Each structure stands twice: as structure tokens, then as C-alpha cells.
Amino acid sequence: MISRERSDKPLLKAENIWVVYPDGTIANKGVSISVYPGEVHGLLGENGAGKTSLVHAIYGVVRPSLGRILVDGREVRISSPRHARRLGIFMVPQHNVLIPRFSGRENILLAGDRKTLARAMDIISSIDIDLDIESPVETLERGLVKKIEVIRALATGARLLILDEPTSVMSPIEARELLEMIRGLREMGYSFIYISHRLDEVMEVCDRVTILRGGSVSYVGEPSDVRVLEERMFREVDVDEGVGEVMDNLNIILGVEGNGQLEYARDLLTYNGFVGYVPSYPYASIVPGMSLVDNVRFRVLDREDVNPVETAKYILERYEVLARDIYMDIGKLSGGNIQRFVVGRELEIGRDRCVLMFPSRGLDTRSTRLIWMRVREAAERGVDVYYFTEDVMEAVNLGGVVRIMYRRRVSDGVDSNELDVEWARRLMSGIGWNA
């Protein structure tokens, strides 16, 4: 076992990393980061701040245009993820990478051999957790799947593990358990780069954080003060931050995805009138290869009351979609911009009803606030809004009637300003429902 004492020698040191894409986008402007053995290093930043590019440079997915990377003090040119893994650097992406039909054991065996499995069992027993590696992973909770992914990476030889938004689709309880496991692994000397939007988690688990803003480092240090972190992370916010008045036609459905939201949304969509709909995977609602205008047009082919050109311009402006113009290919926009575009489009064309599935997921605070504002405006216009979210704080702040969803059950409505956060979290995790 490696000593918990922080050595002076960083496991990974990246200096002055510049990542420039062929289209001219500069994602990293001289970023440096160092991770020591046995450290959980938080990597924070808004959407588009350059987090993904930085870890892609470290993981060998992209080649930095400039800068050097040292592993164990030796300079390396990481040419591919395979190369990175040979150096002990692994990455667990946001979405499930295991084979759903196979059990955890089989998935671990697939990544290596019997020795790998033995090492995995060692790790599991030394951090003393209960992990089901016999059932097919498709039957497991997402928290457990993520744990298996982490264990598998470590058993295959990871010393530094990059975790990209590991808790993004987990219930609070699952997230807490994962954090606990990470703390246990840290004691064993493993290092982590922990990418997250959730400041409370970062403060709980990270030893140090690096914050990126606009492609440069804006803060390195211990995460002791949440206000400092927020200040370094976000650009100026000129959106009204106050909790809005509760609106009756603003329905907030709070619950972890996969508890019957899709079926509920489908029912809501069979409605006579102009309905807007933001699916939980916004890419399913856009046509890459077509312009922004055409991406409005295909939604309103049978409608006379919407002018695609005007609407597209309006969306660009009002939803802060960073696009060259309305005639550019939507496929060239970044994920956050596509999401704001889709939310904007649906709120503008759904004159009677608008169903939004997790519209703020993956977005930074500023974008989230912007969407709240526009949602409230739509509700003020008289649109029946159905806003699905997994985030309790969002349910509190948005100002509407909150219903909690768990395993196809929907609770009674509670006004946002009267919502008991602890009660809501328990219901979301399945505790406190009447039989």
C-alpha cells in the first residue's frame, strides 16, 4: 500500500497545455495541473471552459499543440488512450461503458484476465464495500455500475483515474456512496481527477481543485470556501437570482431519470394544441447537417404562425446561443449551445404546452438561470410548463408546483417555496412513500 503522505513528486504534471482544434477553437490556453499520489483533484469549470479538452490531452485523445506532460517526473508524449493507460492513466467517461448483458465479473475479465479479477476482488475487500458483481450490469443501479467501472479501471492498472461527472445521473444516496468509495481508494494511494458541476460534492471529496474559466486556470487550491469557488468559476451573472413567485401552471416534476418520466411525458404530449418538447437527449431533436433556421423549420412545417428565420434569430439572442449566424450547421455547435437552442425553440413554439425533460442537465449555473428565466416567462404567457428535473435546488428555486416522482409514482403537488428539501430527497430515493 502506498503511503497517504503526499510526496513532493507529482504523479502527473501537465505544464502550459495549449489545445487548439483544427477549426481554430482554442480550448486550453496554457493550462497547468498537477496531481499527487493519493490525491483527489477536482476539475471545475463552466460548460466550454476547457475541462474536457484538458483531460483529453492528458488521456491521449487529443494532442496538445504546446506544453508538456510529465508522468512520475518523466516527460511523455501521450499518443493515444492506450498509451495513457500503459502509463497508469485511465478515464471513466460519463456514460456507461460496460457491456449491459454481462455481469461485473465478466466485464472485469473482459478488460484483462484472472489476475485482473483477483486484483479487483482485493480492492473491493480492502475498501470493504458490498458490490454485486454477479448480476448483469443492466439490472444494477447506476451508482453500482459506476463503482464497477472504477474498480475495473484500477484493477487493470490505473494509478490516476479521470472521472467525468461520475454522479451526474445518480440519486443523492448513490452519489454519497460513490464519494465514500473514492475516499477509501484515496487512502490506498490512488489518485483521481474529479470533474463535476456539483460544488457540494467537490468540497466533500476533493483535496485540491483546479478551476478553469475561458480556457485558462482561474484558481488552484483547497476547496475550503464555496463562495470563492463560485466566484472563480462563473462569469458575471446578470440574471434575476431571486426565487420567483410560485406559478400554478409551472409544474416541476422532481425525480431521478428512469422512474417513469418518459411515459409521463408521452401522456402529456398527446394534447390538442401547440406543444413543445425537449427530450432528455437533445441530440434526438436536432438535425445535424442542417442550419439553425432549418432546425426550427422542420418543427413547424405545418404552422403558419411561426416564422423560422425570425424565431431562429430570436432564440440566438434570447438564449445566448453562441453561433456565427442562423445559417451555420447546428452540428458544429457545442453541447451546451445545442441544448439552449433546443430549449429555446421548444419554449417559443410550444404556445400551449411545453414539456422539458431535464433541460438544465450538464449546463452551468449561468445557463441554468437563463433557462429558468425563460421558462418563467413562458409560464407568464400562459403556457402550461412541465419541467422535469433531478435537482432539488432547481425545484426550490424555479418557483412552481413540485411533484416528486419515484418508480412511476407521483406525489401530491407542493409549492416550491414550501418544499422540504430533506423530505423531497428521501422521496426521490424511495423512502417515505405509502404502501
Place this chain on the structure above:
Amino acid sequence: MRKELLAAILSISIALSLYSLVIIYYGGDPIEVYIKMVRNAFLDLNGFRETVKLAASLGIISLGLAIAFKAGIWNIGGEGQYIIGGLAAAFVVYVLSPPLENPVIPLIASAIAGGIYTSIPSYLKYRLDVNEVLSTLMLNYVALYIMFYYVYGGWRDPATQGFPVTPEIPYSYRMPIIFGYESNIILLLLASLLVYLIMYRTRFGFKIKVYGLNRDAYEYAGYSKMRMIFGTLFISGLMAGLAGGLDFTGNFYRLRPGFASGLGYTAIIVSLMSSNNPMVIPIASILFSGFLYGSYTVAIVAGVPTEATYIMHGLLLLMVISRSALDKVVEWIWRMLS
């Protein structure tokens, strides 16, 4: 646009150079052969007439295929729909023999028959999720053997003493000849305009594009999947059927086993090479049919078997489907130049 052109030139050049090896293998001189090919197909009056005639049918099938391809529906059945079109035209002439003796009624019948023939793969795809590549391809053979049934059977011309051909149709049923050229080419230009209008000036055309680029988004917007599958395949088959009718009334004037010459397959290459652009397809099909006709005539001269021209088709198709790899080469050349 210039990059696309460079890619097209590059792909054709690579195919031609590879084919040169075949010519050399048979003891010919590739440069001489290629020059002769161009001369026979484009500079010789009779040759050019054949080229244009061939281009009409080839282009019309390609236009139909382009609509399906644009929707991401892979109609490989152009050949079968073409044969069915020829059969329908023949049926009108031989069996119905309408009092109005002109090519219009046979042509309409051929188009409708070709369209209806696609309802089989459409239904299979829509209801049972059967891959249209397989179903349309298999139905080519069904069509082929239906034609054989009539050509070797009931419709065989007794005057030819055993040759499996149907009787030549009367002049009244034939496509008119204008200034020494078959008027077939006019239909190609009309079809090209029609497909252009469908693709770029109608809601259906817009929906085709959406469906082709992202089916999820198409269904998300609440549009009918059934209409898209049946609609695009129907238009596709309609065009191929029309081309079959056209070759019957304006080219061969009869059915024979060689009526199915693989035009429906060649059309796939033409559509793909033209990036499914209805304005480019007529040009591409004239070039391609000139190339086809030229290679047939030259084959005899150069001592290369006509069958070897299929190697050429194969090479061209290979170049078309390696487009993405080729694009990288083009990108590289582009950077070297600038």
C-alpha cells in the same frame, strides 16, 4: 465545391489508372483505348446518339434512387423496378393494345408498376423492420425471372425461330425521334427538374432531408414514418419503372434477356457520385453512359473482353464508397497546395 470536384476527379483518375492495368494485362495500350473511348462515345455521331439514349434511362433511375438515398433508404432494387416497368409497358402494348397507339400509356403504366413494386420492400421495412437493401436486391431476381417467363414463354416472337425475344413494337408506340435523336433525353431533363422541385421546393423534400440526417428528430417532430418509407421508395420505383418503359418504347422496342443489363446497379454509382444532387445526375449519367458505351465498343478493338468493363464499374464504386478516405487525401492535397 472545388474540393468536391477535386475528389471526383481524383476518384475517377484512380479508377482509370487501376483499369489501365487490366488493359495492359490484355495487351492493350491504355491511353490509346481511353482516347478511342471518348471518340466513340462523344465525337462519333452514332455513338453520341447511343450515349444520350443510354444516359436517359440511367439518369432517370439515378434520380429516383437519389430521393431514397437522401432519406437514407437504400433502394438497391432499381434494376428490378426497371424490369417491372419494361414488363408493364410490354403488357400494355402486347396484351391491352389500346386504341390510342402512342408511347404515353405504356410509359404511365411502367411508372406506376415500378412504384407499386416497391410497396413490397416498403411494407416489409415498415411492419417487420426488414432491411430494404436485402429485400430490394432479392426482388431484382424476382423481376428478372418474371421477365424470363414471358420472354421465353407466352410473349416470344414466333418469327425469330426460337430466339428468346418478344416481337418488335409498331412505330406508333415508339418514342419519337427528333433531329436524329431519341426524345428519351427530354424525359431525363423533365425528371431532373421534377426531382429538384420535390427535393428543394416541397415540404416532403424537406422532410426527406430531415429523415435522412436524423430519424429520431423526424419522428420526434411527429411526422409519419410510414409515409416516408412508402413515399420515397414509391417515387424511386416510379422513376426506375419509367426508365424501363422508356427503354422498351424508345430503345430496344422489345423485351429480351439482355433487357436487364445492370443499369439499375450502375445507377447506384451515378447517384452516389453525384452526391444525390438532381442537377448533377444528368451530367454524370451522360459521362457515365458515354463511358459505358465507349468501353463496350473499345473492348472489341483492344481485345479486352466486354465483361472486363465490369471491373471498371467495380473500381468506380469502390472509389465512391471510399469517399471519406479519399476526402482525407483531398484535404491533405489542399493543405499542400495552399
